[in-house]
Amino acid sequence: MKKIGMKKTGMKTLLDGKGVERVLSRLTHEIIEKNKGAGQIVLVGIASGGIPLSQVIRRKIQVIEGVDVPTGFVDISLYRDDLARAGYQVRMKRTEIPFSIDDKKVILVDDVLYTGRTIRSAMDALIDFGRPRNIQLAVLIDRGHRELPIRADFVGRNVPTSRSETVLVRVEGTPEEWTVLLKEDPPGKGE
Amino acid sequence: MLLIKGGRVIDPASGRDEIGHLVLEDGKVREFLTGEAPARFQGKVISAVGKWVVPGLIDMHVHLRDPGYEWKEDISTGTRAAAAGGFTSVACMANTNPVNDSPEVTRHIIEKAHREGYANVFPVAAVTRGLEGKEMADFSELADAGAVAFSDDGKPVENSLLLRRAMEYVRPFGYLILSHAEDSVLAGGGAAHEGWTARKLGIPGIPSVAEEVAIARDILIARQVGGKLHIQHISTRMGVDLLRMARRAGLDVTGETAPQYFTLTDAALEGYDTNAKMNPPLRGEEDRMAILEGIQDGTIDAIACDHAPHEAYVKKCEFAAAANGIIGLQTSLPLSLSLLAGGKVAPARLVELLSAGPARILCLRGKGTLAAGADADVTVIDPEVEWEFGPSDVLSKSMNSPFLGWKMRGRAAATICGGRIRHVTIAGVTADA
Amino acid sequence: MEWHRRNVLGLSDFHPEEMEFVIDTARSMEEVLTRDIKKVPALRGKTVVNLFFEASTRTRTSFEIAGKRLSADVVNFSSGTSSVTKGETLLDTARNIEAMKPNILVVRHSASGAALFLSRHVSCSIINAGDGANEHPTQGLLDLYTILKVKGKIAGLKIAIVGDILHSRVVRSDLHSLGRMGAKLWLCGPAPLVPREMERTGAVVTSDIREAVRGADVIIMLRIQLERQKTAYFPSLREYSRRFGLNRDVFSLAKDDAVIMHPGPINRGVELSDELADCEHSLVLRQVESGVAVRMALLYLLAGGSHVAH
Numbered sequence: 046m047k048k049i050g051m052k053k054t055g056m057k058t059l060l061d062g063k064g065v066e067r068v069l070s071r072l073t074h075e076i077i078e079k080n081k082g083a084g085q086i087v088l089v090g091i092a093s094g095g096i097p098l099s100q101v102i103r104r105k106i107q108v109i110e111g112v113d114v115p116t117g118f119v120d121i122s123l124y125r126d127d128l129a130r131a132g133y134q135v136r137m138k139r140t141e142i143p144f145s146i147d148d149k150k151v152i153l154v155d156d157v158l159y160t161g162r163t164i165r166s167a168m169d170a171l172i173d174f175g176r177p178r179n180i181q182l183a184v185l186i187d188r189g190h191r192e193l194p195i196r197a198d199f200v201g202r203n204v205p206t207s208r209s210e211t212v213l214v215r216v217e218g219t220p221e222e223w224t225v226l227l228k229e230d231p232p233g234k235g236e
Numbered sequence: 237m238l239l240i241k242g243g244r245v246i247d248p249a250s251g252r253d254e255i256g257h258l259v260l261e262d263g264k265v266r267e268f269l270t271g272e273a274p275a276r277f278q279g280k281v282i283s284a285v286g287k288w289v290v291p292g293l294i295d296m297h298v299h300l301r302d303p304g305y306e307w308k309e310d311i312s313t314g315t316r317a318a319a320a321g322g323f324t325s326v327a328c329m330a331n332t333n334p335v336n337d338s339p340e341v342t343r344h345i346i347e348k349a350h351r352e353g354y355a356n357v358f359p360v361a362a363v364t365r366g367l368e369g370k371e372m373a374d375f376s377e378l379a380d381a382g383a384v385a386f387s388d389d390g391k392p393v394e395n396s397l398l399l400r401r402a403m404e405y406v407r408p409f410g411y412l413i414l415s416h417a418e419d420s421v422l423a424g425g426g427a428a429h430e431g432w433t434a435r436k437l438g439i440p441g442i443p444s445v446a447e448e449v450a451i452a453r454d455i456l457i458a459r460q461v462g463g464k465l466h467i468q469h470i471s472t473r474m475g476v477d478l479l480r481m482a483r484r485a486g487l488d489v490t491g492e493t494a495p496q497y498f499t500l501t502d503a504a505l506e507g508y509d510t511n512a513k514m515n516p517p518l519r520g521e522e523d524r525m526a527i528l529e530g531i532q533d534g535t536i537d538a539i540a541c542d543h544a545p546h547e548a549y550v551k552k553c554e555f556a557a558a559a560n561g562i563i564g565l566q567t568s569l570p571l572s573l574s575l576l577a578g579g580k581v582a583p584a585r586l587v588e589l590l591s592a593g594p595a596r597i598l599c600l601r602g603k604g605t606l607a608a609g610a611d612a613d614v615t616v617i618d619p620e621v622e623w624e625f626g627p628s629d630v631l632s633k634s635m636n637s638p639f640l641g642w643k644m645r646g647r648a649a650a651t652i653c654g655g656r657i658r659h660v661t662i663a664g665v666t667a668d669a
Numbered sequence: 670m671e672w673h674r675r676n677v678l679g680l681s682d683f684h685p686e687e688m689e690f691v692i693d694t695a696r697s698m699e700e701v702l703t704r705d706i707k708k709v710p711a712l713r714g715k716t717v718v719n720l721f722f723e724a725s726t727r728t729r730t731s732f733e734i735a736g737k738r739l740s741a742d743v744v745n746f747s748s749g750t751s752s753v754t755k756g757e758t759l760l761d762t763a764r765n766i767e768a769m770k771p772n773i774l775v776v777r778h779s780a781s782g783a784a785l786f787l788s789r790h791v792s793c794s795i796i797n798a799g800d801g802a803n804e805h806p807t808q809g810l811l812d813l814y815t816i817l818k819v820k821g822k823i824a825g826l827k828i829a830i831v832g833d834i835l836h837s838r839v840v841r842s843d844l845h846s847l848g849r850m851g852a853k854l855w856l857c858g859p860a861p862l863v864p865r866e867m868e869r870t871g872a873v874v875t876s877d878i879r880e881a882v883r884g885a886d887v888i889i890m891l892r893i894q895l896e897r898q899k900t901a902y903f904p905s906l907r908e909y910s911r912r913f914g915l916n917r918d919v920f921s922l923a924k925d926d927a928v929i930m931h932p933g934p935i936n937r938g939v940e941l942s943d944e945l946a947d948c949e950h951s952l953v954l955r956q957v958e959s960g961v962a963v964r965m966a967l968l969y970l971l972a973g974g975s976h977v978a979h
Binding site: 120122123124125136137138139140141169170173174175 | 690693694696697700701704705706708709710711739969
């Protein structure tokens with residue numbers, strides 16, 4: 046029987062501004078520890094969610110190690126594997142990696158790790174820019190459901206989700222205002 | 237014997253416009269009766285109550301494409317379309333293959349029309365051999381074979397001296413030259429009227445002056461020679477003005493226009509519609525208004541549709557490559573009837589333009605009138621019926637018309653040629669075999 | 670905004686936001702052109718056919734490079750004839766190519782309306798690379814992009830276009846891209862080549878090059894079409910160059926930071942003097958750069974996007 050009426054959409058706050066800040070501090074320490082310092086590290090944020098996060102990590106490294114690591118960002122629109130199937134127009138963003146990545150340890154930064162396809166595209170883009178020593182991945186949220194053999198080296202929070210849920214990362218405004226939300230999409234929509 | 241009863245008989249040639257009954261016998265009009273219709277009648281009866289009964293319509297500018305281009309049209313299908321359009325006679329142009337510049341071709345056309353035609357066919361033979369504009373055709377032999385006039389239509393006679401000599405030569409015999417008035421050098425290879433629309437669409441333009449200069453030249457040569465002249469498919473304001481001026485000067489010059497020129501303008505070109513491509517081209521609104529004025533004030537003597545059938549693939553292509561021309565026999569009458577709206581044109585004037593005028597210009601005796609003794613060519617018109625001109629209505633072999641899908645008001649209810657019913661849509665009446 | 674077009678036939682119905690969207694996309698593409706490896710896989714596996722019925726090496730090459738940078742398979746088909754009487758009709762040619770299942774056809778033809786005509790009869794996407802005297806939309810967009818790069822804006826600029834306005838599809842597209850974005854256009858050339866009707870577009874029409882260039886921010890010189898001179902529109906090239914050529918003296922009337930553009934190829938010494946063609950004010954080579962980026966942007970937008978998924 047068809048259900049009439051709308052289900053309530055649940056919204057749960059996973060992290061508030063302070064929570065995000067603490068998580069990014071921990072990630073920064075883990076990155077520095079694993080790589081034994083900030084030498085040879087470069088940060089590349091994945092547009093657009095990863096960009097402000099990479100900027101915060103860059104500032105924190107500066108405070109902790111006194112080093113300003115080169116930071117850039119990459120737009121993966123031109124490397125997607127689902128261009129014609131997207132069904133929506135992907136507005137292109139910028140790619141800016143104004144430094145050499147040859148023999149560097151590239152830390153890719155993204156907000157949410159899900160199927161892994163975005164990361165695969167980002168790696169393809171990076172390899173067109175040069176030959177890094179290694180590529181490591183730092184994400185704020187890992188929500189599971191990988192479709193490719195990709196894993197993050199540095200994870201802010203593991204959040205098990207179902208496919209009908211969405212993780213919303215709001216990084217507008219000042220970092221104190223940033224939030225991470227879990228949204229339940231109402232089932233039976235458009236039956 | 238045929239009785240057409242109760243209709244409004246409009247016959248300007250004999251000054252008649254009244255309700256009555258027409259009796260046809262042995263291919264001629266026997267008499268006109270008023271009062272009650274004859275109770276007993278030995279022959280077919282057509283009720284024309286609420287309809288008009290007019291002398292059979294005559295279109296003096298038709299391309300039947302026969303001989304030589306029979307895939308576009310032939311004498312049978314062309315006259316079938318003519319009869320459905322209300323026409324009992326058509327004058328067909330000479331740009332066939334072979335060109336109608338020899339009595340054999342003229343006779344072929346006449347004989348085929350007798351065998352297979354649904355209307356009278358009056359061939360118009362060429363002015364110059366092969367339409368090449370270099371040597372005059374044998375006018376007298378062609379006239380004896382049945383040609384009613386001469387024209388290089390499709391093309392102008394470019395050589396002014398040749399035109400003068402031809403007009404001078406035929407003058408004592410009373411032959412008429414129909415002129416396709418175009419200065420093709422000035423036309424400059426254009427494909428549409430040189431105006432804002434063509435500029436916007438990037439289509440090379442044919443300026444009005446290409447027609448105006450040619451009409452002026454033709455009229456002045458006619459004046460020099462003292463002969464008669466007929467200007468075909470007038471499309472420009474100045475063209476109408478020149479014709480009016482010629483008439484006021486007492487010259488024996490007549491002129492025709494086609495329904496597309498008082499119905500459409502170059503706005504019809506939008507989207508590069510090749511069904512709007514013709515020569516002369518559809519012009520601007522000022523020209524369309526001037527044509528209407530010329531029709532109203534008597535300057536224009538005839539409406540002739542320039543029926544120009546073309547197969548689909550020469551129209552289904554880029555605009556510059558598309559052939560010129562549209563079919564028109566089945567839409568000429570309905571579009572002309574729209575002139576009645578707002579009292580612009582009176583019914584009798586319309587009959588003049590579509591029948592009496594062409595008959596007079598081409599000297600077709602017994603045609604264009606319903607006086608006793610005239611040929612039994614009659615068109616019964618329903619001026620009110622609303623209908624839509626769709627692809628399934630087209631009787632021509634070709635479909636190149638910009639009017640497909642148009643809602644029309646009025647059409648021929650019956651077309652009687654030589655006393656035989658060649659087309660009829662009145663319930664209870666059948667066409668003659 | 671969402672990209673919905675299946676074809677790019679002309680700019681006459683492009684909203685300013687659409688033009689900006691394409692320019693924005695072109696900017697991202699331009700970044701690819703600065704890399705060492707100038708290739709991205711966005712159009713991998715897609716086929717682009719350059720269907721050129723009118724000779725043009727530069728535009729065709731530009732589209733070819735654009736397609737290849739996006740990893741598309743680019744195929745060139747050139748044909749000299751276009752009319753129905755000689756050989757295959759335009760429609761037949763296009764249908765034959767379509768049967769080989771290309772994703773995008775880039776079409777150049779000498780008849781106005783040819784691209785629109787084809788779009789009604791084939792189902793793959795079509796980019797108009799120039800149809801008769803009608804439009805050349807990619808040129809209109811790359812001219813807009815080039816000026817934006819250098820001047821930062823379009824609105825309020827005085828832009829003079831000098832040459833054979835009558836036969837120029839570049840002018841028509843520029844009228845849409847530059848005029849609609851707020852520039853004031855001056856159209857200048859010999860009177861038989863500058864139809865009065867063009868004033869209806871809001872442009873100023875003149876045969877006085879000094880007036881056209883005076884205070885101009887941008888001067889676009891058009892190639893004078895030698896090939897078209899069946900019956901002359903002006904007496905001779907010498908006379909043309911005297912009246913309508915851009916040289917130092919005339920150019921000095923323009924603004925100090927004025928720029929010179931030309932869709933190419935240049936008739937040096939006729940419409941543009943040798944030294945001006947290469948001077949620091951000339952943006953001709955930047956136009957070529959912008960051209961590849963704009964064409965990459967359009968190929969990308971037509972190959973992906975909502976119209977394809979639906």
